[in-house]
Amino acid sequence: MNEKGFTIVETIATFLLVSTISVLLFELFISLEQMYNRGEIQTRLLINQSNFQRRIEQDLANSATVSITECGSNCLRFSLDGLEKELKLEDGRLFYDNYTLQNVSGSTIGEITHRSILKSFTDGGSATIEDIYIPIQNKIMKGDYSIHIVYQIV
Amino acid sequence: MEKKINCQGFSLLETLIVSIFIVGILLVLYTQYIYLQKNHDRTSHYNSVTTIYNTKQMANFLESKEASYVIENIGAGDTGFDDITTCQGLVNMDYCQTLLEVLRVKTVLLTENNPSKLIAEIRDNKTYSENIYNFLKQLDINTDKKYRLVIEYQNGELGSLNLEIG
Numbered sequence: 001m002n003e004k005g006f007t008i009v010e011t012i013a014t015f016l017l018v019s020t021i022s023v024l025l026f027e028l029f030i031s032l033e034q035m036y037n038r039g040e041i042q043t044r045l046l047i048n049q050s051n052f053q054r055r056i057e058q059d060l061a062n063s064a065t066v067s068i069t070e071c072g073s074n075c076l077r078f079s080l081d082g083l084e085k086e087l088k089l090e091d092g093r094l095f096y097d098n099y100t101l102q103n104v105s106g107s108t109i110g111e112i113t114h115r116s117i118l119k120s121f122t123d124g125g126s127a128t129i130e131d132i133y134i135p136i137q138n139k140i141m142k143g144d145y146s147i148h149i150v151y152q153i154v
Numbered sequence: 155m156e157k158k159i160n161c162q163g164f165s166l167l168e169t170l171i172v173s174i175f176i177v178g179i180l181l182v183l184y185t186q187y188i189y190l191q192k193n194h195d196r197t198s199h200y201n202s203v204t205t206i207y208n209t210k211q212m213a214n215f216l217e218s219k220e221a222s223y224v225i226e227n228i229g230a231g232d233t234g235f236d237d238i239t240t241c242q243g244l245v246n247m248d249y250c251q252t253l254l255e256v257l258r259v260k261t262v263l264l265t266e267n268n269p270s271k272l273i274a275e276i277r278d279n280k281t282y283s284e285n286i287y288n289f290l291k292q293l294d295i296n297t298d299k300k301y302r303l304v305i306e307y308q309n310g311e312l313g314s315l316n317l318e319i320g
Contacts, residue, residue, distance in 0.1 A: 010166050017173040024180045028187070035191060042198065050203035057207045117256065119249045121219060127249070131256045144309040148204055150211050150257050154218075 038141060044104045045138055045145040052094070052101050053147050059085065060151050067153075068130050074112045076132065087112065087132070094134065094147075107145070110135035127154040200289055205313035208257050209305050213315050215253055216264075216303065219246050221319045224301055228264050234271030236264045261286065261306040267316060268295045269302060285312065 060066055063080035071077040074089035085097040094101040094109050101109070115131040132149040216224060223244055227236045239262045241250035254262060261282060265272045269290045276287045289312040290304065299316035306312050
């Protein structure tokens with residue numbers, strides 16, 4: 001029976017290999033964990049953005065007469081077939097009518113900006129282009145999760 | 155009869171082979187993961203709710219005010235696509251430019267429903283970004299509509315809709 005044990009070369013080689021594999025496994029584990037966390041945050045940001053924007057867009061699309069006026073700082077009033085709904089930013093939270101944009105950790109919501117641009121067509125008609133922009137940034141996820149509504153009132 | 159037991163363990167060569175095999179598998183997994191992540195980041199910029207609604211605004215304008223331009227320049231043209239980012243040639247050029255500025259648009263392209271000619275143009279001449287090229291390649295073209303609007307936004311997002319013309 002061989003009772004000499006490992007040589008120093010064998011020990012060093014094994015130690016180096018085990019260390020390399022451990023580092024690679026650790027890196028892989030950390031990357032996968034980051035991917036999972038980033039994916040979760042990104043999904044929540046996109047779902048929130050989509051839900052919020054869709055509510056406003058559907059209201060605009062389903063209304064025959066639309067007007068948008070300002071109702072103070074960071075507040076817009078939508079008049080939709082006579083029914084009034086407010087879009088407002090209060091204490092860092094965004095509201096539209098009775099719906100609130102869900103908070104995602106690391107996110108900041110900028111000020112609501114609104115422009116109404118009246119333009120004419122060559123056939124004599126005209127339209128107002130409504131531009132509403134609410135910047136939303138996230139510390140962890142780079143990217144644009146802003147709410148940007150453009151609507152033409154002909 | 156006394157049974158012989160192998161107490162020698164693994165040789166250095168065996169350990170090396172197995173270790174290299176494991177490292178190889180890990181490297182393949184890692185490169186696949188990087189590829190998946192890049193792919194996910196890229197496709198998350200395609201046809202988001204914001205992009206679709208904003209692309210619809212441009213589509214509404216073209217359908218209601220510039221239908222004849224679309225038919226004349228896409229239907230009869232050899233290139234099969236047209237760049238209208240500057241709104242040059244449109245009847246309501248001023249309105250179009252304002253709308254595109256408000257929409258924060260980088261590039262606007264009109265194409266046949268099947269954008270194969272535009273894809274070939276980008277592949278051969280690099281006329282437009284790789285971003286647009288990758289986006290066009292994954293579009294679903296199974297529709298009876300004739301024309302397609304493709305918009306690249308300043309924030310890197312992309313949107314495409316068929317036009318209700320023709």
